[in-house]
Each structure stands twice: as structure tokens, then as C-alpha cells.
Amino acid sequence: xxxxxxxxxxxxxxxxxxxxxxxxxxxxxxxxxxxxxxxxxxxxxxxxxxxxxxxxxxxxxxxxxxxxxxxxxxxxxxxxxxxxxxxxxxxxxxxxxxxxxxxxxxxxxxxxxxxxxxxxxxxxxxxxxxxxxxxxxxxxxxxxxxxxxxxxxxxxxxxxxxxxxxxxxxxxxxxxxxxxxxxxxxxxxxxxxxxxxxxxxxxxxxxxxxxxxxxxxxxxxxxxxxxxxxxxxxxxxxxxxxxxxxxxxx
Numbered sequence: 001x002x003x004x005x006x007x008x009x010x011x012x013x014x015x016x017x018x019x020x021x022x023x024x025x026x027x028x029x030x031x032x033x034x035x036x037x038x039x040x041x042x043x044x045x046x047x048x049x050x051x052x053x054x055x056x057x058x059x060x061x062x063x064x065x066x067x068x069x070x071x072x073x074x075x076x077x078x079x080x081x082x083x084x085x086x087x088x089x090x091x092x093x094x095x096x097x098x099x100x101x102x103x104x105x106x107x108x109x110x111x112x113x114x115x116x117x118x119x120x121x122x123x124x125x126x127x128x129x130x131x132x133x134x135x136x137x138x139x140x141x142x143x144x145x146x147x148x149x150x151x152x153x154x155x156x157x158x159x160x161x162x163x164x165x166x167x168x169x170x171x172x173x174x175x176x177x178x179x180x181x182x183x184x185x186x187x188x189x190x191x192x193x194x195x196x197x198x199x200x201x202x203x204x205x206x207x208x209x210x211x212x213x214x215x216x217x218x219x220x221x222x223x224x225x226x227x228x229x230x231x232x233x234x235x236x237x238x239x240x241x242x243x244x245x246x247x248x249x250x
């Protein structure tokens with residue numbers, strides 16, 4: 001996802017995550033929408049790296065939705081969250097918030113509660129995407145790329161996060177990940193596929209490719225990590241605008 005520049009380690013996170021994705025998934029960065037998905041609603045995701053976003057400009061370039069980074073662990077809040085989250089809505093974009101998981105710092109329940117308190121809420125208003133969990137390789141310790149957690153403990157951590165988000169908001173979170181990470185760090189668990197929308201990162205012109213176990217389709221596809229026409233990373237929604245609106249309402 002989009003880098004944070006307010007924390008030097010988040011700069012390393014984006015570089016590391018992008019390199020892992022490119023190597024592990026065999027992808028290349030794309031500037032244009034893949035031809036196979038050109039009719040799907042365009043979106044993007046942003047963090048403090050994008051600072052104050054020009055939302056009318058993003059909308060004029062075709063943006064229909066955006067995910068905004070709200071929090072990380074239980075210690076970080078995006079200082080531009082208000083301008084990005086409220087500004088995108090005021091410009092007429094559907095928007096939602098995401099949390100960057102750091103599973104070795106605190107429990108899934110604690111991070112979910114922090115996220116919801118600091119922007120990760122949800123309302124069935126037709127403009128708010130479900131809360132999203134960004135879970136990927138550890139940017140802070142490459143020797144512990146799965147944060148030192150076993151497959152079963154990682155699955156338990158995600159479940160704890162999801163249960164608390166559901167309790168606090170009424171929605172299960174969208175899960176942002178790569179197939180490579182999911183296989184490596186959860187043992188390719190199929191435990192979440194039935195009721196968690198998949199936001200898949202894969203930078204390949206051939207399409208979204210192989211999905212993590214259990215999921216039959218992706219809901220959002222991040223097909224480019226920062227070199228497209230919209231601020232931040234480039235995404236597509238797997239459906240029409242009508243379905244995107246229905247998705248916001250649960």
C-alpha cells in the first residue's frame with residue numbers, strides 16, 4: 001500500500017513489500033488499468049505519504065473509491081487521516097479506512113479496538129467501505145517476516161482482529177494481502193474466505209492470478225503500487241458501481 005513518510009520504517013515497509021511482491025508474484029508495476037478489467041470502478045489507497053490529496057483532481061481522473069490508512073499497531077495514527085478521509089467523501093468518492101497490522105506488538109483484539117477508535121468505523125450510509133486489515137510481510141525485521149508467529153498463531157491473531165471489528169462495527173473486515181504472504185504466514189488457511197472480502201495485491205498484467213485458499217474471487221485488486229494516475233496505489237473493484245454501492249451497505 002501507500003508509504004508513510006512520517007515514520008522512516010514505513011518507507012522501508014513499502015520498498016520491502018514491493019520487492020517481495022515483484023519477486024514472489026512475478027509481477028511488474030503497471031501504469032494503466034489491465035485491459036481485462038477496464039470496465040470496473042477505479043479506486044486507490046493512500047496514507048500520510050500522499051499528505052494533502054487533491055480530491056477533486058482524483059475524482060476527475062476517474063477515482064470512484066479510496067481506502068485511507070488510519071492506524072498501525074496501537075501507537076500510530078495517520079496525521080492526514082481527516083483531510084484524506086473526509087476530503088474524499090466531500091469530493092464524492094466512496095471511502096473506507098484500513099489498519100496496518102503489526103502482530104508481534106499486541107493482540108489482534110487490541111489493534112482492532114485502536115483502529116475503530118481512530119477512524120476504522122463503519123456505517124451503512126452508502127459511502128463507507130468496510131474496515132480493512134492490511135497484513136503483509138514484516139517491514140521491521142526481515143528475519144521474522146511473519147512476525148515470529150506460527151501459522152496457527154497468525155490465524156488466531158487475524159481471527160481476534162476480525163472478531164473485535166465485527167463486534168464494534170457490525171462488519172467483518174476486508175483482508176488485504178498477497179497470495180504469497182498468505183501461504184507463507186497462515187499455511188494458506190481457508191478459515192476467512194467465507195465472510196471476509198479479499199483485497200488482493202498482485203502487480204501483473206495477466207490478472208489477479210492465484211487466490212489464497214478458499215476465496216473464489218477477489219473483491220478489490222491492487223494492480224499497481226504507486227505509479228498510476230491516481231494518488232497512491234491503484235485498485236479495481238470487482239463489479240459495477242451499483243454493486244460497489246451495495247458492498248458499502250453490507
